[in-house]
Amino acid sequence: MHFDKPAGSNPIDRLKVVGQPVSRIDGPLKTTGTATYAYENRDIGGKPTYGFVLGAAIGKGRISSIDESRARAAPGVLAIVTARNAGKLGVGAFYVDRALAGPGVDHYGQAVAVVVAETFEQARAAASLLDVRYVRAHGAFDLAAAKDIAVTPRAAAFGPPPQSGIGDFAGAFAAAPVTLDETYTTPDQSHAMMEPHASIAVWQGDRLTVWCPIQQLNWGTRDLGLILGIPKENIRLLAPYIGGGFGGKGTVLADTVAAALAARAVGRPVKVALTRPLMFNSTTHRPATIQRIRIGAGRDGKITAIGHESWSGNLRGGRTEAATASTRWLYAGANRMTRLRLAVLDLAEGNAMRAPGEAPGMMTLEIAMDEMAEKLGIDPVEFRILNDTQFAPEEPQRPFSKRQLVECLRVGAERFGWRQRQSKTGAVRDGQWLVGMGAAAAIRGAPIAKSAARVRLDGQGIVTVETDMTDLGTGSYTIIAQTAAEMMGVGLDQVVVRLGDSRLPESPGSGGQWGAASATSGVYAACVKLRETVAQKLGFAAATGIEFADGHVQSGERRVPLKDAAVQGELVAEDEMTYGDLSKQYAHQTFGAHFVELGVHAFTGEIRLRRMLAVCAAGRILNPKLARSQVIGAMVMGAGAALMEELVVDPRAGCFINHDLAAYEVPVHADIPQQDVIFIDEVDDTMSPMKAKGVGELGLCGVAAAIANAVYNATGVRVRDYPITLDKFL
Numbered sequence: 209m210h211f212d213k214p215a216g217s218n219p220i221d222r223l224k225v226v227g228q229p230v231s232r233i234d235g236p237l238k239t240t241g242t243a244t245y246a247y248e249n250r251d252i253g254g255k256p257t258y259g260f261v262l263g264a265a266i267g268k269g270r271i272s273s274i275d276e277s278r279a280r281a282a283p284g285v286l287a288i289v290t291a292r293n294a295g296k297l298g299v300g301a302f303y304v305d306r307a308l309a310g311p312g313v314d315h316y317g318q319a320v321a322v323v324v325a326e327t328f329e330q331a332r333a334a335a336s337l338l339d340v341r342y343v344r345a346h347g348a349f350d351l352a353a354a355k356d357i358a359v360t361p362r363a364a365a366f367g368p369p370p371q372s373g374i375g376d377f378a379g380a381f382a383a384a385p386v387t388l389d390e391t392y393t394t395p396d397q398s399h400a401m402m403e404p405h406a407s408i409a410v411w412q413g414d415r416l417t418v419w420c421p422i423q424q425l426n427w428g429t430r431d432l433g434l435i436l437g438i439p440k441e442n443i444r445l446l447a448p449y450i451g452g453g454f455g456g457k458g459t460v461l462a463d464t465v466a467a468a469l470a471a472r473a474v475g476r477p478v479k480v481a482l483t484r485p486l487m488f489n490s491t492t493h494r495p496a497t498i499q500r501i502r503i504g505a506g507r508d509g510k511i512t513a514i515g516h517e518s519w520s521g522n523l524r525g526g527r528t529e530a531a532t533a534s535t536r537w538l539y540a541g542a543n544r545m546t547r548l549r550l551a552v553l554d555l556a557e558g559n560a561m562r563a564p565g566e567a568p569g570m571m572t573l574e575i576a577m578d579e580m581a582e583k584l585g586i587d588p589v590e591f592r593i594l595n596d597t598q599f600a601p602e603e604p605q606r607p608f609s610k611r612q613l614v615e616c617l618r619v620g621a622e623r624f625g626w627r628q629r630q631s632k633t634g635a636v637r638d639g640q641w642l643v644g645m646g647a648a649a650a651i652r653g654a655p656i657a658k659s660a661a662r663v664r665l666d667g668q669g670i671v672t673v674e675t676d677m678t679d680l681g682t683g684s685y686t687i688i689a690q691t692a693a694e695m696m697g698v699g700l701d702q703v704v705v706r707l708g709d710s711r712l713p714e715s716p717g718s719g720g721q722w723g724a725a726s727a728t729s730g731v732y733a734a735c736v737k738l739r740e741t742v743a744q745k746l747g748f749a750a751a752t753g754i755e756f757a758d759g760h761v762q763s764g765e766r767r768v769p770l771k772d773a774a775v776q777g778e779l780v781a782e783d784e785m786t787y788g789d790l791s792k793q794y795a796h797q798t799f800g801a802h803f804v805e806l807g808v809h810a811f812t813g814e815i816r817l818r819r820m821l822a823v824c825a826a827g828r829i830l831n832p833k834l835a836r837s838q839v840i841g842a843m844v845m846g847a848g849a850a851l852m853e854e855l856v857v858d859p860r861a862g863c864f865i866n867h868d869l870a871a872y873e874v875p876v877h878a879d880i881p882q883q884d885v886i887f888i889d890e891v892d893d894t895m896s897p898m899k900a901k902g903v904g905e906l907g908l909c910g911v912a913a914a915i916a917n918a919v920y921n922a923t924g925v926r927v928r929d930y931p932i933t934l935d936k937f938l
């Protein structure tokens with residue numbers, strides 16, 4: 209099915225099942241420990257062996273020798289895989305990092321060896337007996353020091369162009385009566401998802417099966433094929449349940465490659481889980497940024513010039529943290545400039561983490577907007593409303609399909625009691641606490657991608673949906689079931705959903721907040737086809753004008769049970785949804801507003817969040833309960849970004865020194881206050897027949913700035929370096 213003009217009314221619009229706050233189908237499996245994660249699979253065709261990955265102990269240099277003799281003699285050891293015996297390894301298409309070091313070492317923690325033994329303990333003990341000698345080289349680990357030699361990155365498949373602009377930014381900025389020119393920094397951050405990177409690999413001849421928790425199975429088969437030099441058709445990846453990803457499991461990483469190589473070496477199934485310290489230093493992270501923002505406005509508060517430059521670092525060939533992305537879309541202003549610069553750093557690879565580019569970009573842009581509003585003497589919410597635009601600022605002919613930023617800000621301000629905010633800083637006191645309020649806008653792109661599905665109807669009237677889509681705990685199983693139930697006119701208890709197997713029809717997976725809208729649209733397409741098959745089978749004249757409802761198919765007076773169509777055998781329909789150029793005609797974005805109230809202890813500087821509110825306008829909300837969970841989870845992540853999360857670089861070793869969940873601090877329950885989420889009604893018929901967008905990344909964009917702005921409102925101290933730890937404003 210091809211989608212190239214705004215959707216008319218269709219069966220989804222009945223909203224009998226879609227749009228209902230149904231609980232997650234996989235919820236009981238996860239809360240009772242019966243959902244099987246990659247490392248837990250038992251049905252793997254043999255007794256497992258265990259691979260333990262030894263990471264490089266230097267940040268940059270080469271391996272001069274590895275003495276394996278003591279490790280080989282250790283109990284239970286079956287094989288030791290290193291670059292010397294692994295065969296030629298390629299590099300995948302998404303990550304640039306090499307899966308195995310040797311002889312060169314590209315970053316601290318890069319896998320040097322995989323020791324395979326009968327038990328995990330034996331493998332770990334033997335790995336400690338490997339005697340690896342290194343020759344250190346000088347590495348670049350400090351973004352601030354590398355900033356001046358940063359260069360223009362190449363254009364990327366995802367994210368904004370390296371440079372963009374319209375009008376005369378320099379001239380307009382110089383002429384503006386009110387200006388801001390500030391530099392902000394955001395730190396390296398880790399996804400720190402619960403389930404570690406862990407894989408089980410099994411070979412049967414030249415066929416490879418791997419259970420591995422990755423978000424995009426189609427990228428996984430492609431990249432593992434490129435790395436191992438085998439056809440992707442020979443690879444089957446299985447990921448029915450994933451314990452969080454946040455972009456850190458985009459495609460295959462060291463655990464999967466190590467398991468595949470080890471399983472080939474020993475001819476048995478191999479299980480490999482990365483240790484938590486290796487996750488921090490050998491997988492990917494969100495790169496730190498240095499951002500300069502300049503805004504010029506008239507005394508009336510209208511922005512006349514806006515410029516945003518951002519510097520980040522990565523391994524050679526790696527991607528830019530494209531922090532300028534949202535600045536291209538968010539506010540009006542005739543003269544504009546964005547610019548990205550990329551430096552080579554010898555840290556682990558920087559790559560996608562929830563709202564890549566947009567999250568750290570919004571952390572700074574929305575502080576700058578708060579600072580600008582103060583200079584202008586305008587309420588910060590009103591300042592944003594004043595600079596709204598219904599057309600893409602860099603492409604004045606291109607409208608937003610839907611843009612309800614103003615509605616989000618107004619509804620949020622009303623609901624939050626924004627009127628009570630004192631514009632004078634440090635003016636509100638509650639005992640020993642200084643109390644402040646902050647707000648920020650939210651924006652995040654709304655991509656959608658080709659997605660396929662297969663739908664079956666059996667003689668019992670059970671509808672089974674199959675696609676290689678993944679569910680990271682986000683709710684894919686549930687919204688896909690809701691879509692099929694709505695389309696086929698059956699209850700949710702009549703629908704079975706099978707996900708996370710690369711042999712199933714291809715979806716774009718979970719990423720870039722495209723998953724929900726894309727995967728359900730593929731299911732919609734397959735269901736349209738199944739409806740046609742059913743109508744034909746039951747002898748209805750045409751598929752149009754037929755109702756599928758309450759387990760029956762009806763046209764005029766004729767009403768037949770749906771299952772009757774499959775009495776002589778299961779019916780199967782498969783299709784994919786593809787897209788024309790509506791996303792070129794319209795700017796597709798999701799919008800929102802964040803409001804925060806917090807207290808800062810007057811003597812200790814401790815920050816305690818008191819209330820958080822997000823208002824979102826993000827197309828049709830397929831399931832408000834699950835969408836809310838996505839947004840409140842993202843708000844928690846935003847609180848972490850604002851107040852605690854920071855990978856600390858040790859410049860001597862070239863590693864992230866706080867490489868566990870004790871030292872890389874993330875919010876816990878006690879850090880998070882009352883959270884509210886409001887969804888503004890929105891149906892975007894230019895997206896797909898589902899008329900939905902995503903919310904998983906929108907919920908993060910702007911949260912940290914709302915917190916930073918509330919800290920300023922409470923204390924009068926403006927912190928421009930995240931995270932806002934108390935040492936920065938006492």
Ligand code: MOS
Nearest residue numbers: 455561562719720
């Ligand atoms: Mo996302 S960072 O594209 O999973």
